Amino acid sequence: MTKWRLISASENPARLVLTAFTALIVAGTALLRIPAAFDGTQPSLLDSLFTSTSATTVTGLATLNISEFSALGEVIILILIQVGGFGIMALGAILSVVASHRMGLHQRKLAAAEFGTLDNGVLAEIDLRGILRRVAEITILVELVLGFILFLRLWTGGYENFARSLYSALFHSISSFNNAGISLYSDSLERFSGDPFLLIPMSAAFILGGFGFPIIIEVLRQVRGTATVGVRARRRGLARIDPKRWSLHAKITVTATLTLIVIGPLVFAALEWANPSTLGPLDIGEKLLTSWFQGTTPRTAGFSTIDIGGLQEPTLLFVTTLMFIGAGPASTSGGIKITTFAVLAFVIWAEVRGRNDVNVFGRRLSRGVVRQAITIALLSVGLVITTALILVGTMDVTLTPALFEATSAFGTVGLSTGLTAELNGVSRALLTIVMLAGRIGPMTFVTAIALKKRDLPYRFPEERPIIG
Structure with a gap:
């Protein structure tokens, strides 16, 4: 497979990424202001800009309730989440690969800037085209699998009808894996606070998305390399993953992430266990589930199953960290x-x-x-x-x-x-x-x-x- 040599950037790719995200935000703002995108009173220009920025940057902060938008408005927000979460330049590069199976240097530089593969303005010697293709495959696969799981639970659990379950599952699947934290429900996920069949798959998705694509791709390469050795290796696929062979980046990221995944829920539970505004009224199982979810979501997604305003000050400072x-x-x-x-x-x-x-x-x-x-x-x-x-x-x-x-x-x-x-x-x-x-x-x-x-x-x- 073709490798690209180190090439000095003749222009600033990072500045172009900033310009591209700004352009997407402006386009999203314009789309959210068309009459068909909202129900009732038209949002102010600043509210539309804030919403577009929040969706594009996969943040989830909102000055407006999402119920104020029509179905078209929700779809626009969902598209902004997907494009913004993936990286507009990376998405453009992949669309170019799909369309013509060729990628120009200009697009490679922009995508590399977004995915952190630039070293002081220089393209690292990597197969960027192959990486971006794998990123697209991983994104689609994870979102489809999570969407199917959420759909089954929403429909069979009696939360929504068939059509609404399908739509809600797709929306929250994309929002979860892209770490957006934007929900179709006004109370975020509080109505599902005791449902592990929804919260655990969603937390798994945003934790996976939070590892970063380089980690996911590196592990998958090792699995693929193991699986090609023979039948016995294929049967032991995951067992043959050897962390000792990982890159330093992977070792640091995985170790630190797993450490915080353990520390986060434990500290959250210790601080909020008896708080009558959050964990206090819940039974043991719900306390543990909520502590797990709220201890892992602050680093990435931003979904909430409790009233964040009810957190005690030490907890607020811990979550802030x-x-x-x-x-x-x-x-x-x-x-x-x-x-x-x-x-x-x-x-x-x-x-x-x-x-x-x-x-x-x-x-x-x-x-x-x-x-x-x-x-x-x-x-x-x-x-x-x-x-x-x-x-x-x-x-x-x-x-x-x-x-x-x-x-x-x-x-x-x-x-x-x-x-x-x-x-x-x-x-x-x-x-x-x-x-x-x-x-x-x-x-x-x-x-x-x-x-x-x-x-x-x-x-x-x-x-x-x-x-x-």
Whole structure:
């Protein structure tokens, strides 16, 4: 299969990704303002823009109830979720492959920028066309399987009639795998809070989507390689997956994700177990199910089975932390990404132990990776805190809910204490920008607005200031 050599980017692909997402948001805004897209009173331009941005960036925050949109409006939102979650440039590249079985360098660069395969403006030596084709196959397969499971439960469980069950299953399947957290129901998923046959498949889908396509593809390649060895290997397919052979990226992402999957529900349950506004009135089984769901959804999807506004302040801060971390790179989640968080943790651990090198799973992290992680984290902290302070200054709200809402927008999560529905014009415009920044990534966002990288042709003498 053809491999592409390292090619210097003659233009800024990250800026083009920003432009493409902006164009999709504008198009979505225009479509949501046509009379057939809503029932009753036409939404304001700012509300339409906010809704389009929320769907395109797969965030899920809403200033309008989705019931205010017609069936056409819901379909428009669903399309924005699918296209935005997949990456408009990646989708364009795949459509090009399907149509002509050829892909130009220009499209390869745009898709690589969206999927994080650019290294300082250079295309990595990868089979991008094959990767994008696999991404399309995985996306369609997961959404169809999840949709079928949800349809069976909604229909046989008596929640909806046949047609409505089919439509709702498709909508929530796409929303789940793309980590959008947008629901057709005004109470999100609260009406299903005790139904494991709906919540567990949905949580599995958004956790899978949160790993990121590079991880999924790498594991599938190993399964395929195992399965081609022979009949005995095929029978033992999954058992032959060897994490020791994974890339460092896969090891870090999977380990950190599994760690937070365990910690999240446990901490959530411990903090909310007796809270009469959330877990308190539920029986043991529902408490465990809700703790699992609400402990895993903050890093990715943003669905809710309880009233988020009823959470205690320590829980709000904990959930805020999970939303800030996010999930895997090249996934449908926002935040600083779990690998960034893990790298920072490894840096701290190395410094505490007095090590010059940051060693992880038998590999040494480069200074460039460490520098990027620190840059992304600091830029993100600055953006979230600034946003929260502006919300406090422009609205009658305390810091904790403002910080929660700002992080939810940046992490493209969509959980809300109810503040989003009360946002004024300035705050809505602000969160619209923050959602876009969170979707395309802090580093990509900065690269997109920079003219070009300018390295000095010389180096200054080294000197150490006093730290601490």
